[in-house]
Amino acid sequence: MPHHDHRSIPCAPGRVPVLGHATALLSDPLGFIGSLSRVGAVVRIRLGFRTVCVVTDPALVHTLLVGLAHDCPRGAVQSTLRTAFGDGLLMSEGIAHRDRRRSLQPAFAAERVAAYVPVIEQVTRERVARWHHGQVIDVAREMNHLALEIVTRALFGARLRADSTVAFHRALPDLVKGQIVQSLYPHPLLGRLPLPVNRRFDAAVRVLNHVVDQAVRGDHGEGTLLSLLRSATDPSTGEPLDEAAVRSEAITMFGAGTETVSTTLTWFFHELLRHPGVYERVMAELDELPGGGPAKDGGALTAGDLERLPYTGRVLREVTRLHAPNAFLMRTAAKDVALGPYRIPAGTELLYSLTAVHRDPAHHRDPLRFDPDRRHADAGGGGAVERHAFLPFGAGKHKCIGESFAWAELAVVAATVLRAWQPLPVAGSRAREVVWTTVQAQGLSMALAARTPRGPATPEAAEATP
Ligand code: HEM
Structure with a gap:
């Protein structure tokens, strides 16, 4: 199959000047990301000045995570968080x-x-x-x-002290909000400015550190x-x-x-x-x-x-x-790579949503219905696509x-x-x-x-x- 140029990756509709798709993403994240599989297997979205490619097709998500694991590390996205979290398993790459x-x-x-x-x-x-x-x-x-x-x-x-458990729970929203905002900032340095969201994030990291002190x-x-x-x-x-x-x-x-x-x-x-x-x-x-x-x-x-x-x-x-x-996870292309029919240039940020893959009507019949008797392909049977369409x-x-x-x-x-x-x-x-x-x-x-x-x-x- 010929590799098209990066620009042939379709762009999501509804882009507005300057903000791009940021408002659509923030106002209804799952609805917006979920709608993209109808646009293409890989879809470009603009977040301010950044372009992010959303991988919607389960088989290509699998390629990204397995076949391209070496060339597409978690990379840039999470490096903003390294200051807070250190070099743990979630942040490290390679050897x-x-x-x-x-x-x-x-x-x-x-x-x-x-x-x-x-x-x-x-x-x-x-x-x-x-x-x-x-x-x-x-x-x-x-x-x-x-x-x-x-x-x-x-x-x-x-054992944790009871007050630490309570403090941890209270800090969680700030930790999570700070994480997502820091990952989606148009520039990593914005994550270090004394904005309220950053200040609350730093305070939450201190609570987390306190919990870890007791654990270790x-x-x-x-x-x-x-x-x-x-x-x-x-x-x-x-x-x-x-x-x-x-x-x-x-x-x-x-x-x-x-x-x-x-x-x-x-x-x-x-x-x-x-x-x-x-x-x-x-x-x-x-x-x-x-x-x-x-x-x-x-x-x-x-x-x-x-x-x-x-x-x-x-x-x-x-x-x-x-x-x-996991609504949003990301990778960054460390070099030019081929993802299905597309050529992804080095430096491209790639986003995938396990929630959206699991709710895609192309792969799950009546996807919003809760049905424990549904056959999940990894429990036996099903073709490759079905297997890839369930990966919590x-x-x-x-x-x-x-x-x-x-x-x-x-x-x-x-x-x-x-x-x-x-x-x-x-x-x-x-x-x-x-x-x-x-x-x-x-x-x-x-x-x-x-x-x-x-x-x-x-x-x-x-x-x-x-
Ligand atoms: C329902 C529960 C859980 C779900 C759905 C879940 C989901 C995930 C997913 C999707 C990833 C891959 C992230 C990526 O590809 O970027 C991941 C990684 C990870 N999870 Fe979980 N997780 C769960 C529970 C846990 C628990 C209980 C632990 C530890 C006690 C844990 C520790 C980790 C670690 C350390 C990684 C990073 C692994 C690596 O990069 O090598 N998770 N998890």
Whole structure:
């Protein structure tokens, strides 16, 4: 196939002078990015003075992440964030990335994930034990506190002070907003000006650093991510990693491994509340577990138990399809590359949206319908395009290192919460889709009814007391 010149990549409609497509992108990010697949497989958009190419076709997203991984690093986009986050896995490239990834991988191996299961369950049990019958919870907030505590205790073997958990949750929006604004600034130096968004971002980074201080302080036992980091060596020097490197990796894990999970869990509860039939089937499966059933308090979960929850697993997969947390991820062409029929010149910034790929009607029938019985191609069957059209954890050498940890965490939290409490809708409350770097579920409240030996509580049983 002939390689066309860069200019033959179609431009998105609706461009206005100076701002280009920035207003369309900011006012309805998913609607705008989602509309681009009708324009082309790769589409040019203008953000102020910058041109960004949006890759909409799943097969080309796959090529970008796998075939072109070497030539299209994350590059320029994230370098503005390096000052705040250091050189962790998320920021590094090339050999440094490969070596660091190898030294961290054992913390996410199957037997380690199995060992985290009781810790995740314990942390979740402690949190749900604080809830009371009839209470109305802010789901996103509770799930965020929980996810933070799980990363701290499972991966770092440490404990956070309660005020740090609260401060972290409060700082998150500023962290995320600052990140996206800094990535989309027309000039990186604007990220350093004392604008309110930058000041709040810096304050949020200080909170994050404070959390990391508590996580990395001391030696918290064998087999944790922290002990691996402390025993890892820098291949270029043969010396142990210095404290700055250890902290960078810790920051990366908190940054990449809390909000993604808590957002997914919030959407999970949102979908259960809207689909009572799905809830019933999940509960039927949970009640079949050893020690299960509403009359029992539920035995301790093991990694083996998770395999007995295939339906719950499908529900969670469908949540990650419809509500893939990563709305925007970027790469930069380090040299001229061919992407399908297009020639992409060196220096071009490339954007892809897993959320948009997962909602593309060309690849998913009735894409906005929540349907756990939908066949996700990676569970068997389906052609190459279908396989590429479901990739909540990305692909290639930067594919999520925490994937199996995340699946275990999602299932254990779901099971532990639902064995103790029946979630009930609260009139007038619904999840609003708010897009920053992740697609958040804001504003969802749910009421809790204790699951008693008399069987599941009825909605009337829970008198919602805000
Ligand atoms: C539902 C939960 C999660 C989702 C959907 C998710 C998704 C992703 C995606 C799409 C990427 C690739 C980004 C890119 O290509 O630029 C990624 C990378 C990463 N994720 Fe996750 N993630 C989740 C949970 C976690 C957890 C629990 C951890 C750690 C505890 C984690 C740690 C990381 C790290 C360190 C990277 C960078 C990997 C590298 O560059 O080599 N994630 N994640």
